[in-house]
Amino acid sequence: RSATPIFVPSSCQEAAARRLFEKHQQLRHPNLLLCLGFSESIEGGMMSIWEFSPGGTLRELIFRYPRVKAVTINRFGLHALTALSYLHERGIAHGGVCLDNVLVSADGKCRLTGHSGDRKAACELFYVHQTCYISPRMATGALPTPQCDMFCFGLSTIEALTKEPCWKWATCEDGQSFGTSAELAELMKAGGKPFSDALVQGRVVVNVDLLRGSDVVDNYSRNVVESIIRCLSLDPSERPTAMEVRETSKEMLLQAGLTLEEDELAVSTSDDDTCD
Helix, strand or coil: CCCCCCCCCCHHHHHHHHHHHHHHHHCCCCCECCEEEEEECCCCCEEEEECCCCCCEHHHHHHHCCCCCHHHHHHHHHHHHHHHHHHHHCCCCCCCCCHHHEEECCCCCEEECCCCCCHHHHHHHECCCCCCCCCHHHHCCCCCCHHHHHHHHHHHHHHHHHCCCCEEECECCCCCECCCHHHHHHHHHHCHHHHHHHHHCCCEEECHHHHHCHHHHCCCCHHHHHHHHHHCCCCHHHCCCHHHHHHHHHHHHHHCCCCCHHHHHHHHHHHHHHHC
16 A cells, blocks of 8 residues: 555645535534544545444444343434434434444444535545445435435334344246345445445335334334334335434333433423523
8 A cells, every 4th residue: 555645635625625524513412423524545535534432333233232122222223313303403314324324332322423414515525335225215316315314214223123134125027036135135235336226126125024023013112113114115205204203212211111311311401490
């Protein structure tokens, strides 16, 4: 590797990166990882520098500890939904919701990373690999919307609750699937245009039936499961908002006698205001 950068950003690109970084700095929330800055890559291009999170990704945690309790996974989902609600209220779509972009802190709190105050500008400045965790709209090359985020949240939930792929091959007219399990795994791993083409062409579909299995239904509230299934609707207008799914999911915590820290803080603040 050469120690000399082969790519030098122009003054316009540097100015755009600074503006994007300033927008990042305005997005401050307990469930959002902080963007610390950006740097020039030796291989070419620019890259974001994110705050360190010692617990790794949610995907790593779930597959490392297969017996994570259902109520714990539900709490993780609520943390992600809280962050998405914050972004969506400001008209910002995350655009990359998946288990790999949910990081776990040492205190067990989940925080989203990979977000941007301006997705279009970020894609122009940085290399953004498109994974298989995309909505049908995103597969066409369109910029993500909050509704796209909710579709991707549904995909992530399938994998978090079942530890199975969120996609499956569609069935041909002769009753055969379009490929093997190994081929699907390779396609999902590749992401990018190959996967987008498969989704647009209808060769892959959401593996939503997994959410209706007894293992999920017996461990999670039926209302929660139904709200996740609605997130995966092909009609964006039928998908619930992050706040709506969050409120439904809170029922499971309340039944277990638990609350979210931010809800407790809000109550405490309200009580203090009342006393004043």
